[in-house]
Amino acid sequence: MVSLTLVRGDITEQSVDAVVNAANSSLLGGGGVDGAIHRKGGPEILAECRKLRASRYGKGLKTGQAVATTAGRLPARWVIHTVGPVWSATEDRSDLLASCYRESLRVAGELGAETVAFPAISTGIYGWPMADGARIAVETVLGARTVVAEVRFVLFDESAYAAFAAQVPPV
Template identity: 80%
Template sequence: MTTITLVRGDITRQQVDAVVNAANSSLLGGGGVDGAIHRAGGPEILAECRALRASHWGKGLPTGQAVATTAGRMPARWVIHTVGPVWSATEDRSGLLASCHRESLRVADELGARTVAFPAISTGVYRWPLDDAARIAMEAVRTTDTAVTEVRFVLFGEDAYTAFAAQQR
């Protein structure tokens, strides 16, 4: 059984096996959580991301998929990069957002990670409404068969924390 915990804080400082990065498809860093993870982890993360782009993910990581690299200088052992969907008022992309969580847990299982920290994927620059993102994320984690023992949602602001807390049962 997977325990779901919520914390307000900085995902780059979490003492977990793996941190999930809300990456962009290039895997080469960006803003928000992605930029913070690349800055905190140092050049080792970028080097492994470049190697991934040079091999299997030459066109970038597709939305809803996940892949792992080292966590570099962060306390975690691995970073699991996943590309969240951009929110759309005219197209239901909730399956892609759920896939980010399921695929990240699948990669965690392949790595042997037992504790995983997630951000609120797609809720920043990708504009996914917090309440809906929290509902999709929590449901995806609850219904995914995984050996991960703790999923920790690390939420940067009070609004995100409140949205995720409303989904806890």
């Protein structure tokens, strides 16, 4: 079973095998976690993203899918880019959010990654309510079939940390 760790901090500073990027479908950088990863990781990440767009992902990466690139200058080996859904009050997109976590773990397993750092996908500019995003993230990771040994949820502020802590079952 995968081990869960909660960290309050900056995902770009995590020494792990793979860092998950809450990317936009273009794979060409953006704001929030995506912008921070591209800025700190350097031009190598963008160069690989451009190659992906020129080959298999000409129309961009679809919501719920994941793909890996180098981590550039980050203290990780890879960045796994996944596109989270925009929250909707009228349409249940929970399956797409869960798919981000499952697909990222699948890609991590294919890479041989043992440690993976996740942000709280879709809970920023995409508007997903933090408590529900935390529930989906923790349930999906704990229920996933994966060779990943440790999943680290890296949470930017105290309220996000508290939302995830409320979802982690006692040991």
